[in-house]
Amino acid sequence: MALSKTLTVNGQEVEISTEDSEMPLLYALRDNLGLHGPRFGCGLGQCGACTVHIDGKAVRSCVTPLSALKPGNRVLTLEGLGSPQNPHPLQKAFIDEQAAQCGYCINGMIMEAAAFLDANKGRKPSSAEIKQVLANNLCRCGTHARIVRAIQRV
Amino acid sequence: MTDTLIPSRREVLKAGSLIVAFTLTGGGATASAQQQDTIVPGAPAKPVTLSEVDSFLTIDANGSVTVYSGKVDLGTGVLTALTQIVAEELDVSISSVHIVQGDTLTTPDQGPTFGSVSIQIGGMQIRNAAALARAALLEAAANALNARPEELRIENGVIMSPTGQITFAQLIGGKTFNLKVDHTKPPPWKDAKAYKYVGTSVARLDIPDKVTGRFTYMHDLRVPDMLHGRVIRPPSIGARLETVDEASISAVPEVVKVVREGNFLGVVARSEWSAIRAARDLKATWSEWAGLPEQAKLFEYVRASKVVKDEVTGNIGNTSEAMAKDGIKRLAATYDFAIHTHGSIGPSCAIAEFKDGRLTSWSASQMTHSLRKQLAKMLALPVENVRCIYVEGSGCYGRNGHEDAAADAAIMSKAVSKPVRVQWSRADEHGWDPKGPPTLIDMRAALEGANVVAWESEFFIPQQTPNMFLVPLAAATLSGLPVDDTIAPGNIFQNSNIPYKFANVKAVCHRLETTPLRPSWIRTPGRMQNTYANECFMDELAAAAGEDPIAFRRKVLDPADKRGLEVLDRVAQSAKWESRPSPISGANGDVLTGRGVSYCKYELVRTYIAVVAEVEVTKSTGGIRVTKFYVAHDCGQIINPDGLRNQLEGNVIQTVSRTLIEEVKFSRSAVTSLDWASYPILTFPQVPEIVIDLIDRPAEKPWGAGEPSAAVVPSAISNAVFDATGVRLRSVPYTPDKVKAALRGAA
Numbered sequence: 001m002a003l004s005k006t007l008t009v010n011g012q013e014v015e016i017s018t019e020d021s022e023m024p025l026l027y028a029l030r031d032n033l034g035l036h037g038p039r040f041g042c043g044l045g046q047c048g049a050c051t052v053h054i055d056g057k058a059v060r061s062c063v064t065p066l067s068a069l070k071p072g073n074r075v076l077t078l079e080g081l082g083s084p085q086n087p088h089p090l091q092k093a094f095i096d097e098q099a100a101q102c103g104y105c106i107n108g109m110i111m112e113a114a115a116f117l118d119a120n121k122g123r124k125p126s127s128a129e130i131k132q133v134l135a136n137n138l139c140r141c142g143t144h145a146r147i148v149r150a151i152q153r154v
Numbered sequence: 155m156t157d158t159l160i161p162s163r164r165e166v167l168k169a170g171s172l173i174v175a176f177t178l179t180g181g182g183a184t185a186s187a188q189q190q191d192t193i194v195p196g197a198p199a200k201p202v203t204l205s206e207v208d209s210f211l212t213i214d215a216n217g218s219v220t221v222y223s224g225k226v227d228l229g230t231g232v233l234t235a236l237t238q239i240v241a242e243e244l245d246v247s248i249s250s251v252h253i254v255q256g257d258t259l260t261t262p263d264q265g266p267t268f269g270s271v272s273i274q275i276g277g278m279q280i281r282n283a284a285a286l287a288r289a290a291l292l293e294a295a296a297n298a299l300n301a302r303p304e305e306l307r308i309e310n311g312v313i314m315s316p317t318g319q320i321t322f323a324q325l326i327g328g329k330t331f332n333l334k335v336d337h338t339k340p341p342p343w344k345d346a347k348a349y350k351y352v353g354t355s356v357a358r359l360d361i362p363d364k365v366t367g368r369f370t371y372m373h374d375l376r377v378p379d380m381l382h383g384r385v386i387r388p389p390s391i392g393a394r395l396e397t398v399d400e401a402s403i404s405a406v407p408e409v410v411k412v413v414r415e416g417n418f419l420g421v422v423a424r425s426e427w428s429a430i431r432a433a434r435d436l437k438a439t440w441s442e443w444a445g446l447p448e449q450a451k452l453f454e455y456v457r458a459s460k461v462v463k464d465e466v467t468g469n470i471g472n473t474s475e476a477m478a479k480d481g482i483k484r485l486a487a488t489y490d491f492a493i494h495t496h497g498s499i500g501p502s503c504a505i506a507e508f509k510d511g512r513l514t515s516w517s518a519s520q521m522t523h524s525l526r527k528q529l530a531k532m533l534a535l536p537v538e539n540v541r542c543i544y545v546e547g548s549g550c551y552g553r554n555g556h557e558d559a560a561a562d563a564a565i566m567s568k569a570v571s572k573p574v575r576v577q578w579s580r581a582d583e584h585g586w587d588p589k590g591p592p593t594l595i596d597m598r599a600a601l602e603g604a605n606v607v608a609w610e611s612e613f614f615i616p617q618q619t620p621n622m623f624l625v626p627l628a629a630a631t632l633s634g635l636p637v638d639d640t641i642a643p644g645n646i647f648q649n650s651n652i653p654y655k656f657a658n659v660k661a662v663c664h665r666l667e668t669t670p671l672r673p674s675w676i677r678t679p680g681r682m683q684n685t686y687a688n689e690c691f692m693d694e695l696a697a698a699a700g701e702d703p704i705a706f707r708r709k710v711l712d713p714a715d716k717r718g719l720e721v722l723d724r725v726a727q728s729a730k731w732e733s734r735p736s737p738i739s740g741a742n743g744d745v746l747t748g749r750g751v752s753y754c755k756y757e758l759v760r761t762y763i764a765v766v767a768e769v770e771v772t773k774s775t776g777g778i779r780v781t782k783f784y785v786a787h788d789c790g791q792i793i794n795p796d797g798l799r800n801q802l803e804g805n806v807i808q809t810v811s812r813t814l815i816e817e818v819k820f821s822r823s824a825v826t827s828l829d830w831a832s833y834p835i836l837t838f839p840q841v842p843e844i845v846i847d848l849i850d851r852p853a854e855k856p857w858g859a860g861e862p863s864a865a866v867v868p869s870a871i872s873n874a875v876f877d878a879t880g881v882r883l884r885s886v887p888y889t890p891d892k893v894k895a896a897l898r899g900a901a
Binding site: 018019020023024027030031034035036037038039040041042043044046047049077078079081082083084087091094095098099100101102103104105106107110128130131132134135136137138139140141142143144145146147148 | 228229230231355357358360361362363364365366367368369370371373374376407408425426427428430431497498499500501546547548549550551577579580796797800801803804805806807808811829830831835836837838839841843844
């Protein structure tokens with residue numbers, strides 16, 4: 001029997017209808033809401049492509065069951081961070097640095113870095129620090145150097 | 155905060171058409187949607203042969219240029235580069251050019267997007283068409299404006315004479331050129347001195363949408379009435395499916411059908427999550443199969459494999475006689491290179507719609523025209539009843555699982571008479587994409603003083619079935635449906651011969667009947683493995699001769715091949731190369747540092763690359779850290795310098811990963827490295843600094859840049875480790891265990 005779950009996604013309250021409360025948040029965002037930011041990469045929490053923010057913290061939506069979300073949790077996706085017309089400073093930095101090849105991993109890079117920068121306002125992280133923050137985010141095209149430079153631009 | 159939460163989905167629902175989904179990919183793909191909208195499936199309104207200008211481009215009544223490219227953007231930025239080429243040749247703005255990629259109904263078959271030829275061949279075919287279109291437009295304008303052709307100039311699609319002007323749209327808008335193009339006799343191209351876009355770093359057209367979640371990847375595409383499919387692959391590669399217990403998933407909601415065809419097993423459900431649960435929970439029994447060799451003895455297996463053909467790729471003088479001479483120093487070494495997986499971050503995904511005996515397939519295939527033939531064969535359909543449409547996926551570095559997912563979707567769509575989207579799991583991708591085959595290489599040479607007097611190499615590599623670059627579709631093989639029984643690792647003989655001038659050379663490729671896992675091409679196929687052995691062995695010879703490795707190469711390069719000499723000189727300069735033999739003397743301590751060089755002339759006929767790697771080797775742990783990579787690169791005319799840099803950085807980083815870390819693990823039955831923990835790749839803290847020196851030659855033809863720089867990475871690292879430690883590494887990947895064993899062996 002279908003269950004209904006209320007989520008707050010990108011500032012809007014939405015109803016998610018699902019047959020299984022253990023369905024990972026990723027599928028609610030992609031399939032129920034049609035969002036393209038969070039991406040399926042491994043379903044194991046290993047690659048980071050599915051990263052979203054819950055109450056400002058970067059989490060892996062592919063291993064976060066809907067049942068773990070509490071009323072009032074605020075979910076933010078890459079779409080909610082900014083748009084092509086009005087990009088978040090980090091998104092603008094990725095454009096300026098041309099920090100993407102296929103771009104499939106970039107959602108995770110930006111969401112992970114945005115949460116880190118928010119939690120460390122007022123200081124410029126070193127490149128070594130940024131590399132540690134992204135140590136569990138995988139990129140196969142080899143865009144790493146540009147990603148680090150983009151984050152340092154903000 | 156965005157004002158629209160789910161803009162894409164609303165658009166799709168509002169329009170009620172899958173076609174509109176393409177408009178969501180942003181500027182570059184809008185035209186493709188419009189175009190597809192106007193074409194009735196199965197009734198092409200335009201030619202697709204390589205010999206017609208109209209096959210490649212149209213100009214509509216608004217002056218908008220649509221380019222039909224058989225080559226597709228696999229995440230390398232080629233779409234932007236092709237846009238630059240067309241905008242340049244036609245003298246129109248970048249924003250007025252839109253590209254339709256890889257749609258078998260509308261785009262010419264320009265061959266698979268592989269082999270670093272998208273610009274070199276595909277782009278030049280498109281440039282030829284654009285140049286002819288421009289000439290025709292100028293001629294028509296001269297008539298219309300009553301002017302002499304040499305009085306005319308073009309600006310943004312407007313042709314101006316001293317007394318008047320006329321637009322492309324007025325001249326041709328909506329009409330056809332009806333012009334032949336002969337790519338063997340290219341028309342004159344625009345003079346490079348007048349270039350406005352080519353040679354400049356035009357920003358990638360796709361990046362703004364990609365970094366804001368607006369881009370529609372294959373994985374995001376949805377079509378009306380679509381169901382979700384998942385595959386259940388056998389636990390052993392050659393296992394037979396014995397029983398399926400459908401009751402085992404009775405508790406999973408929304409299941410539409412269990413699809414069973416021979417040894418092909420899949421589930422179709424109304425939601426993706428239910429399909430995942432059903433695939434996870436479905437109980438099936440399979441026969442035992444253990445036909446793979448023992449991994450620990452892989453290269454013994456390769457050496458013992460049946461040779462079906464010897465290909466001699468280099469044969470100068472008489473190496474046997476030269477090797478038998480007295481007073482020479484003989485060297486021999488054996489190299490091996492592990493099996494690699496593509497490892498795209500997004501597992502393969504495809505949608506198929508089988509309806510009324512026709513199949514429409516959406517996938518991120520690098521070769522939709524070939525896939526079309528394979529799908530038609532599998533389902534016993536006339537080729538014209540199959541349409542394959544490219545939608546960009548996760549980065550693609552060769553023939554990975556996209557085509558297989560397309561075949562999975564086709565079988566399941568046919569079984570349920572509805573469109574089915576198949577998304578592979580991570581384990582499906584790691585376990586079942588075709589692999590870069592294992593490579594074994596024997597090298598021998600003779601030195602007389604500091605000169606190489608004989609060079610012999612033997613490469614043990616799988617055969618390539620003649621004329622067939624078709625990797626068998628996994629679903630066709632499993633199901634027992636018609637399939638091309640081919641072995642297709644690609645042109646992996648390339649770069650087995652050497653660019654150096656020795657008096658006696660013999661290079662032989664032993665083409666093996668089989669290889670353990672289904673092979674295909676992965677970035678720089680064969681050229682990487684072959685260059686690895688050749689350039690490592692050159693370094694061994696330089697060390698044996700007591701000479702500096704760059705000087706040793708320079709003296710045996712053809713002096714007329716100035717571009718080769720220049721990349722070596724340029725990389726020496728940027729790396730501040732100190733001329734001396736390897737290894738470095740007097741090193742001690744736990745962390746040793748060294749530098750190594752490598753050189754390649756891609757396929758011995760095009761792009762030149764020289765690199766220098768700097769490494770740190772920690773003796774106690776066996777760990778190698780590549781700290782810096784210097785690249786000198788000459789691919790002729792550069793279309794987009796920043797795009798090229800992006801590609802070269804990617805090649806270096808991906809290949810450092812392959813060299814240091816990567817190896818597909820398998821049991822006697824199946825691949826066992828099924829996730830990122832068991833098949834790790836390079837992470838941020840391990841990434842080297844990369845210094846790139848681009849040599850631009852605007853007056854020359856553009857050559858490929860997708861693969862060549864990857865060819866030299868493993869050998870440069872190996873040579874740098876030797877420089878640091880005095881120990882040779884001859885088995886990729888250079889894991890800490892192997893490094894420690896090599897260091898112990900030398901002690």
